[in-house]
Amino acid sequence: MPITSTILDVADSHPEQLALVxxxxxxxxxxxxxxxxxxxxxVDELHRAxxxxxxxxxxxEGIPITAISATSAFDTSRIIAGLAGYRAVxxxxxxxxxxxxxxxxxxxxxxxxxxxxxxxxxxALAASTWTGTVIGLADFRAREAAVAAKVTAPLAPAPPxxxxxxxxxSEPFLMLFSSxxxxxxxxxxxxxxxxxxxxxxxxxxxxPLPGVATLAPGPVxxxxxxxxxxxxxxxxxxxxxxxxxDPITMGRRIAAEAITRVVAVPAVVRALAEAARRDPERFTExxxxxxxxxxxxxxxxxxLGEILPNTxxxxxxxxxxxxxxxxxxDGDGTWITIYPSIGAQIRSESGGEVPEGEIGxxxxxxxxxxxxxxxxxxxxVLRGQDGWASVDDQGRMVDGMLQLAGRAxxxxxxxxxxxxxxxxxxxxxxxxxxxxxxxxALDDPxxxxxIVLVIETGPGTPGPVAGTARPIINxxxxxxxxxxxxxxxxxxxxxxxLEQLPRTxxxxxxxAETVDLIMDGQGQRL
Numbered sequence: 001m002p003i004t005s006t007i008l009d010v011a012d013s014h015p016e017q018l019a020l021v022x023x024x025x026x027x028x029x030x031x032x033x034x035x036x037x038x039x040x041x042x043v044d045e046l047h048r049a050x051x052x053x054x055x056x057x058x059x060x061e062g063i064p065i066t067a068i069s070a071t072s073a074f075d076t077s078r079i080i081a082g083l084a085g086y087r088a089v090x091x092x093x094x095x096x097x098x099x100x101x102x103x104x105x106x107x108x109x110x111x112x113x114x115x116x117x118x119x120x121x122x123x124a125l126a127a128s129t130w131t132g133t134v135i136g137l138a139d140f141r142a143r144e145a146a147v148a149a150k151v152t153a154p155l156a157p158a159p160p161x162x163x164x165x166x167x168x169x170s171e172p173f174l175m176l177f178s179s180x181x182x183x184x185x186x187x188x189x190x191x192x193x194x195x196x197x198x199x200x201x202x203x204x205x206x207x208p209l210p211g212v213a214t215l216a217p218g219p220v221x222x223x224x225x226x227x228x229x230x231x232x233x234x235x236x237x238x239x240x241x242x243x244x245x246d247p248i249t250m251g252r253r254i255a256a257e258a259i260t261r262v263v264a265v266p267a268v269v270r271a272l273a274e275a276a277r278r279d280p281e282r283f284t285e286x287x288x289x290x291x292x293x294x295x296x297x298x299x300x301x302x303x304l305g306e307i308l309p310n311t312x313x314x315x316x317x318x319x320x321x322x323x324x325x326x327x328x329x330d331g332d333g334t335w336i337t338i339y340p341s342i343g344a345q346i347r348s349e350s351g352g353e354v355p356e357g358e359i360g361x362x363x364x365x366x367x368x369x370x371x372x373x374x375x376x377x378x379x380x381v382l383r384g385q386d387g388w389a390s391v392d393d394q395g396r397m398v399d400g401m402l403q404l405a406g407r408a409x410x411x412x413x414x415x416x417x418x419x420x421x422x423x424x425x426x427x428x429x430x431x432x433x434x435x436x437x438x439x440x441a442l443d444d445p446x447x448x449x450x451i452v453l454v455i456e457t458g459p460g461t462p463g464p465v466a467g468t469a470r471p472i473i474n475x476x477x478x479x480x481x482x483x484x485x486x487x488x489x490x491x492x493x494x495x496x497x498l499e500q501l502p503r504t505x506x507x508x509x510x511x512a513e514t515v516d517l518i519m520d521g522q523g524q525r526l
């Protein structure tokens with residue numbers, strides 16, 4: 001279900017239908033079609049004007065790479081959508097990444113053009129040996145406007161590009177990046193066919209239906225948000241974006257823009273539920289909430305169900321490199337139904353399948369899977385010789401259902417037992433008024449390792465403080481809760497509190513860095 005084919009069809013049959021909506025800006029399908037002609041003319045001219053252009057990564061097959069590093073979700077989305085109908089590879093770089101990593105990715109992958117609203121990034125690129133072009137977002141938009149108005153030099157050295165067309169299925173389309181939960185993000189390419197296969201899966205199960213208005217708040221550098229943009233346009237819907245999630249503003253937009261579907265990370269779903277509790281009338285037409293990430297906390301699912309009983313919730317599991325894999329629709333969300341078109345196996349370190357119920361490494365067979373990681377960004381291998389792929393997620397299969405246990409670094413061996421650290425964390429979701437937690441393993445001479453729970457307390461002294469409602473952390477109560485909800489080998493041996501847990505720019509807790517902080521004595525043992 002190619003994105004450009006749908007854009008062309010809807011622009012012809014329903015030109016006034018909204019395609020992309022931001023805060024105060026919008027494009028119909030007809031306007032998106034015309035916008036793309038001006039956009040590619042500017043992009044193409046900027047690439048061609050380079051005297052010594054960077055060499056794009058070999059995985060792009062020589063197609064120049066255009067990267068967008070901007071806080072504007074609307075502009076990022078329209079550039080990705082606009083370039084889809086041309087010979088171009090697009091990438092979204094998170095402007096919140098450390099500067100050194102942004103520079104490293106741009107240079108390692110051979111990105112030739114960077115559209116950015118960051119002065120710091122522009123200055124850093126200018127001071128480096130990179131030979132590409134960086135242009136400010138305001139300047140880029142001015143050039144587009146000049147091309148659209150057919151203004152002559154200096155702003156518009158080129159006429160509008162020919163109309164976008166449906167490209168060859170094997171052509172590289174997007175350069176994406178892994179989440180960076182356990183390491184720096186790795187780059188990989190999606191061909192147009194791989195993205196079409198991915199949309200085919202999501203449209204069959206996650207309901208991005210024609211004409212449906214989907215709200216996808218948050219940075220488009222998140223794969224979840226980017227997928228929501230692509231799948232909505234690929235199926236003839238409208239996608240409503242926002243630079244960040246503000247509960248009051250989003251509630252107003254859901255009502256005013258007739259939004260019936262929301263795609264968001266779990267933290268946003270939690271905030272959405274609270275916004276609906278304060279002002280339920282704005283959310284009465286909301287039919288479906290789709291969230292990514294495995295093992296959605298039961299507290300979020302239950303809260304949304306209490307406040308919006310007529311709103312369905314689907315928690316899908318997937319990997320950016322592989323695509324959509326399965327989802328969970330009820331219960332505590334820990335058991336995942338694998339989609340019919342996806343193959344799944346749990347394998348041991350030696351490569352053989354493990355007995356049912358045992359923890360091992362999850363391997364996936366999916367048409368949407370990328371071929372591998374981009375040369376120069378990692379030594380990791382995505383696909384095995386048999387074509388199956390793994391991002392080192394750990395899990396178990398029982399009766400065809402998948403339960404995830406985390407990444408390879410999320411499994412601890414204690415006293416000869418395999419312990420899933422995410423399972424330890426899930427047990428504390430039902431403990432009232434507890435902050436975020438992270439389970440870690442520390443070396444132990446007798447057991448190999450011991451399980452330790454680290455609780456995020458926030459700034460200041462934990463416990464009752466004037467003007468706050470922070471509860472006292474009761475060590476005995478926490479241990480009793482753990483013994484009630486966990487098998488003996490899963491029960492933490494120690495509990496620490498830490499003011500702030502280390503996170504990725506996307507908000508995911510970094511487990512290895514949490515271990516380092518505890519080993520450095522920065523946590524307080526209860």
